[in-house]
Amino acid sequence: xxxxxxxxxxxxxxxLAALTRDRLPDLDVTVFEPAKxxxxxxxxxxxxxxxxxxxxxxxxxxxxxxPGHFLQxxxxxGGLNGHPVSPAAFLPRRLFGEYLxxxxxxxxxxxxxxxxxxRTVGSAVVRxxxxxxxxxxFTEDGRCFDGLDRVVLCVGAGGPxxxxxLARSPGYIDDPYPLSTRLAxxxxxxxxxxxxxxxxxxxxxxxxxxxxxxxxxxxxxRNGLLPTVRTSATAPELRHLSHxxxxxxxxxxxxxxxxxxxxxxxxxxxxxxxxxxxxCAEAVxxxxxxxxxxxxxxxxxxxxxxxxxxxxxxxxESVELIWHAMPDTERRRFLTRWHRKFISLLSPMPQRTAxxxxxAADTGQLRVVRGVRGIRPGEFxxxxxxxxxGAGDTAADIEADIVVNTMRPAAAAVPEAAAPLxxxxxxxxxxxxxxxxxxxxxxxxxxxxxxxxxxxxNLFAVGQLTAGTHYYTSSMLIIGRQARVxxxxxxxxx
Numbered sequence: 001x002x003x004x005x006x007x008x009x010x011x012x013x014x015x016l017a018a019l020t021r022d023r024l025p026d027l028d029v030t031v032f033e034p035a036k037x038x039x040x041x042x043x044x045x046x047x048x049x050x051x052x053x054x055x056x057x058x059x060x061x062x063x064x065x066x067p068g069h070f071l072q073x074x075x076x077x078g079g080l081n082g083h084p085v086s087p088a089a090f091l092p093r094r095l096f097g098e099y100l101x102x103x104x105x106x107x108x109x110x111x112x113x114x115x116x117x118x119r120t121v122g123s124a125v126v127r128x129x130x131x132x133x134x135x136x137x138f139t140e141d142g143r144c145f146d147g148l149d150r151v152v153l154c155v156g157a158g159g160p161x162x163x164x165x166l167a168r169s170p171g172y173i174d175d176p177y178p179l180s181t182r183l184a185x186x187x188x189x190x191x192x193x194x195x196x197x198x199x200x201x202x203x204x205x206x207x208x209x210x211x212x213x214x215x216x217x218x219x220x221x222r223n224g225l226l227p228t229v230r231t232s233a234t235a236p237e238l239r240h241l242s243h244x245x246x247x248x249x250x251x252x253x254x255x256x257x258x259x260x261x262x263x264x265x266x267x268x269x270x271x272x273x274x275x276x277x278x279x280c281a282e283a284v285x286x287x288x289x290x291x292x293x294x295x296x297x298x299x300x301x302x303x304x305x306x307x308x309x310x311x312x313x314x315x316x317e318s319v320e321l322i323w324h325a326m327p328d329t330e331r332r333r334f335l336t337r338w339h340r341k342f343i344s345l346l347s348p349m350p351q352r353t354a355x356x357x358x359x360a361a362d363t364g365q366l367r368v369v370r371g372v373r374g375i376r377p378g379e380f381x382x383x384x385x386x387x388x389x390g391a392g393d394t395a396a397d398i399e400a401d402i403v404v405n406t407m408r409p410a411a412a413a414v415p416e417a418a419a420p421l422x423x424x425x426x427x428x429x430x431x432x433x434x435x436x437x438x439x440x441x442x443x444x445x446x447x448x449x450x451x452x453x454x455x456x457x458n459l460f461a462v463g464q465l466t467a468g469t470h471y472y473t474s475s476m477l478i479i480g481r482q483a484r485v486x487x488x489x490x491x492x493x494x
Contacts, residue, residue: 001027001494002147004137006125006421007154008033009041011463013100014062014480015152016107016118018487021063024111025494029118030145032125032137038104041156044097047178050210051093051203054347055475058087060096062103064480073099090350121145126420130430130459150493152486153439153448153461157474158415160200160405164375171384173404176200179207186402189215193387193400195375197221197368200406202349202357209360217366218398220389221407223285223340224370226357228308229296230348235309238317240268246318256325258334268314269307279307283341289368293358300351308348315346316477323471324443331436331471375403412437412467422465430456434468441466446486460486 005012008031019025031038040046053060061069071087079085080095108118123139128151130136135148159175166172176182183204186192192208194201197219205217219226239245241264249264250256266276282296282305299305323331334342360366373388378399387398412434414422422439425431429451434440439461440449446462447455462482467473473482 001025001490002134002149003027003029003490004125004135004145004148004151005029005031005154006128006137006151007041007156007418007463008035008038008104008120009154009156010039010043010062010100010476011041011154011156011479011483012152013039013104013107014476014483015154015462015487017062017103018480018484019490020107020110021487024114024116025491027111027116027490027494029111029116030121030137030148031118032121032123032139034122034124034140037101038120039099039101040094040097041100042159042177043157044093044100045178046097047092047094048180048207048210049092049094050207051177051179052090052350052353053093053096054090054199054349056088057085057091060091060476062100062476062480064477064484067477070096070099073102090352124417124421127424128421128430129424129428130456135458150458150490151460152490153418153421153459153465154463155415155418155421155465157464158409158413158417160196160407161409161413162405163407164195166375166377166385166403166405169377169385169403171402173402176204176207176404176406179203183207183211183404186213186404187215188213190401191216191218191399192402192404193375193385193398194219194404194406195221195372196406196408197224197226198344198406198408199227199347199349200408202227202353204404204406205360205366206353206356209356209366215365215401217360218400219366219368220372220387220398221370222372223344224368225283225285225341225344226289226292226368227344227347227349228282228305229293229300229354230350231300231303231305231308232351233303233306233309235306235313236272238268238310238314239271240264241310241314241318243317243321246321250321250325254325255327256322257327257330258338261322265311265314269310272306272310274306274310276307278305279311279345283345285370289366290358290361293354293361297351297354297358300354308345311345315472316475319472319478320470328435335436369398412464414438414465418465426451430459436468438465438468441469443469444485445489446482447489460489462486 057071063069123141125137127138137145369389371390375387385400431448432440442455448459
């Protein structure tokens with residue numbers, strides 16, 4: 001079988017690993033990846049060690065059924081910079097990128113040693129045409145690759161979105177990654193305005209602080225919510241939101257509403273010794289950043305905020321079941337009202353990151369504002385940018401010398417680099433867009449759905465492109481599970 005994998009990041013490596021986990025299939029593989037190496041993708045590029053993974057080393061892996069795979073790799077190469085690594089440590093993102101590169105190289109060498117071909121094409125696919133003899137992939141550099149029997153779209157997640165149309169404005173940084181390259185030229189005394197308050201924004205601020213930035217830093221977003229601080233508590237065994245429990249509940253009543261989900265979560269939290277109100281309180285904006293960080297750090301150190309590991313564990317176990325049991329109206333309501341707040345709860349930051357942010361907030365160097373209404377370039381000579389925040393009596397303008405954009409696209413947005421490819425597939429009727437974003441795929445197979453709703457048995461998608469169907473596709477655990485579903489189907493045809 002000739003297999004084409006479009007994209008060479010974490011999803012592609014997870015697919016290669018799933019395909020070769022038990023045996024070496026009779027495959028001829030072509031990976032289309034314009035970056036230098038297959039593996040890191042955009043998420044795990046070589047960068048400053050300030051940029052940390054958001055999951056502990058013991059739980060990061062390209063293999064969903066071998067959670068310690070990454071940690072074992074780190075130990076075999078002597079730890080981090082020659083120092084031993086704790087299983088609970090939050091390691092640099094670039095280290096996971098190196099791991100992915102090594103895994104891809106090892107699989108490629110193993111396949112080649114048994115006469116199987118794996119080649120990398122260093123150019124993006126901009127058009128994919130399906131014919132009687134298979135797929136024809138047309139690359140950005142003008143080449144055509146014929147006769148691909150099956151294709152898997154692993155195009156990854158896109159970069160930040162230029163909501164305020166500041167592109168080409170002097171002093172505007174459209175994407176902070178890699179931090180060590182994109183932020184190296186920020187003047188030390190500049191007032192930096194960071195658009196967004198999520199984990200990418202936190203990485204941006206942390207890099208500036210650790211590299212001696214002396215100017216003011218303002219983080220701004222619609223809700224002004226920083227990620228919560230990761231607690232040291234561990235989740236008790238789930239009783240109501242485990243995969244088994246949710247399946248049983250849906251067998252009795254197949255429709256999941258927001259109210260029913262909150263009731264299950266509240267019951268789970270109460271039996272763990274906390275309650276839903278404590279979790280929801282963390283998603284209410286308005287608390288001064290200094291107070292919020294200090295309070296959450298105290299709770300995290302004391303093993304408080306038990307709601308956090310419960311929600312994270314329930315998400316990983318049962319998100320698929322819950323999401324697909326929701327009617328469209330409930331899904332849209334969740335995305336509109338709760339998605340961004342939920343993500344701030346679901347993606348906490350390490351305690352040492354919060355300590356550094358608190359120190360900057362204590363001195364007044366860092367502040368967090370909410371209710372951004374607009375940003376426009378200033379007039380010569382200064383300021384470079386003016387941002388309007390708040391409303392009514394709280395309305396104010398912020399003057400900034402530098403703007404760093406970290407604002408994420410919608411949950412299932414098509415990455416900008418993959419837009420021509422997806423648009424071509426949609427126009428040809430080979431694929432269709434999902435109403436909630438991304439490309440529509442079959443729930444149980446990840447086969448791409450054609451314009452008429454039929455499953456394309458030869459075209460699959462893995463990762464962020466499928467978030468309209470699956471909702472949560474941001475963790476390597478979930479991506480690894482999707483890769484395994486696709487690999488099982490491909491192996492049956494080898």
